[in-house]
Amino acid sequence: MKIGGKLVLCLVILLIVLPILSLVLYNLEVNPIITILKKPDVFINSGLNTFYLLTITVFTSIIFGLFPAWFVSLYNFKFKTLVDFLMYLPLAIPTYIMAFSYGEILSFTGPFQLFLRNYIPALSPFFNMDYLTIEVLGCVLGFSLFPYVYAASRISFTLIGQSYIHLSKMLGLNALNTFFKVVLPLSTPAILSAVFLVSMEVLNEYGATKYFGVNTFTTEIFKTWYSLNDVGAAVGLSVVLLITVMTLYVFEQMYNAKTKINYKENTQLDYTFKKTISATKPILFCIIPILFGFIFPFIFILKNAIDNILSFNFIDTLSLAFNSISLSLLSSLLIVLVLFYILFVDKEYKARASKTLNIFSSIGYAMPGAVLALSLIIMSSQIKNNITSISLIGTFFLLIHAYFIRFMAVGKSPIKSSIDKMPDNLSESAKNLGLGNLGLAKKLYLPLNKFALLTAFLLCFVDLMKELPMTLILRPFNFDTLATKTYEFAVEEMVDLSSVYSLIIIFVCSVSLFIVKRINHN
């Protein structure tokens, strides 16, 4: 069994490493240093832009994720459940749709400036400005990604437990000081992990940055690859990006290992701080991220969908929704099954696989989707030329392979943390009672971790519903999804006409997030 688990892990690692290796081997002339030295200005500029954009996005997502999480975790107030749920919903809107929507909302012909011109004309000249800037993009991305910080802080704040808070109160600290001096330092590792996820998303962003005219490292990779036709240099730049991400990852892991915090197992979580307070203050803190992260773009898209409802072909839309949902369901199921198997063997046989899995799943998450897709195409043609005569390009097999590499990291965390929490003696007793491996998995691991598995499944599902660059390039003939159709309209500057498709994506993702929320609440 242990060998079986290791074999599956090796296979997974191979699935991740092979495309990257073929990408690099295929371009042996790759030398990141030379690539950078050739054009130091361009490299420094895009590097600085990326850093600046990252800073704004991370800052915005911390501000709008952290403080609301504090209120929702530690106080009871009216509409708390609703507010808590709404805080997750920005995840239901793909970032490129969010960016295009804000581009339109803020433009001179958009609803914001139109409202000012019609109702507050005195103010309108002050707001007639250029909104397609790196700062606005940073904020839009921050509003789109703050739920990562919110979710991580929520969990961490809830786990801190009664003793720390009591102690801090006894030592005379008020709520504000308790937050900054006790809760925040204790939650840093969780927040740092969330910031890492936010950074990954920003580094991968392509559509939104291009639209806002911001040259980042990723846009530079694509320019080098496509416009300059210099695959070697593009691969070189991708390697630099990968190394940067891995450095960030190692830093995050090291920091978290150093500051291992004893969350006080079994402490009473429902502590006295959880008093009922007036809803004004918490809602005030939550209203901005909810409005900007979900309500405004959602209303804008809804209005467009209603305006254009006559131009929609119901049957076509239904078939697109079916394609998106079935492919996402299938792929998430596969990802969760494989992860469950590896982590089960890891726990049961102390196979020490999870660390290796951590690193490799992060590599997949760190690569820009389009680079990953192209490396899979190169890999498939190498396999076809040298090993078998079957070509996988243009099959669902390759598409799901790409999804698997990219989204393994998303599914891994909930399953891992749930399996980690299982006491060792539980499976010992089960084994003594005569349960085999299959029985253990079926009768012990599956029921005990079913919520984590479902959470992982739904989180992958949400990300897959939104996925665009890999689906575009790897999909089979005549296969469209809601995301690819939305993109086609966006490229032709007809975002309005894609709003029904965006709306379905948002609806399906919101329902999935609602289920995730319910599961974890219960």
Add this chain to the structure above:
Amino acid sequence: MKNLPLYILIICSLCGCNNKQSDIVNLYSQRHYKVDEIQYEKFTALTGIKVNVVKSNADELIERLKNEGADSQADIFISVDAGKLQKAASLDLLQKLSDDIKTNEIPSTLLDKNNLWVPLTYRARILVYSNDRVNVTELDSYESLSDEKWKNRILVRSSSNAYNQALMASVIANNGIDGAKKWSQGVVENLARSPKGNDRDQVKAIYAGLGDVAIVNSYYIGLLLSSEKDEEQKAGEAVSVFFPNQGENQTGTHINISGLGIAKNAPNLENAIKLINYLLSEEAQKTYVRNSYEYSVNKNVMPSEIVQKWGDFRIDSLDLNNLGIFRKDAIEVFETTNWK
């Protein structure tokens, strides 16, 4: 149950393989407009040949073609940029067009000298100007946009956009690399804001008073003027169209085509030729102009009503392959002159 994932994968990969049939034609297409679906449906109704399409951006499709090599399923590669067709041709991904393809109604300036691709439609990269703040006599050519009188008045999208790259390639081909650098420098110094947004955003920016003249594709003005939204229509109406470089000694307005080439190893060659001939037919060309704001490549087919109102113009007769050949130089010019 144990082997469920395996079964799923096998079924999936089988679903993806559209094995060779005699009545299909496979397209790798950068075009993804509603009008294309209409064309393919009509073609299938006429001939019984099913049109399979995979749509993505041109460079990704080229990468895919390149890597698939001899056993690529693609019959036809379609792009909305002559530069990308040239790129595919230079990578030896396209085959010579057969004599059976009827191009006699297409002006020779739009045809490929090497006979590796054929145009379907074309668009002009025009200037639009504010009706309130610009007198049409002030406008002349792309080159004159670097004049000092346009300081803080010009709007254009970023240099990562293929249409701008094609325009710059044409400027290099016409004026040499130093001339292009000088021009680009002048335009950058005259920009009303740093390059961003899409073509429609430039028109909206003129409407908002952020700038006075914009470089855009003719196609998008048609879209704005026919928009369902009042404000967008107003933006379209706030500007007028100007075809630059129409003077006697000038080059003519820069255009770019959408066109196609037959893949080197097209498995359904005969069907591909039938489809191409259909798309070049007068009937299909009329469908293009009726459903989009592009110009037909067929001399006998007039553009749509909105487009006709802008009047006739002389196109730049430059060999369109230059839009691909000078692409790298164009990027270099953009980079050295800091055109974002």
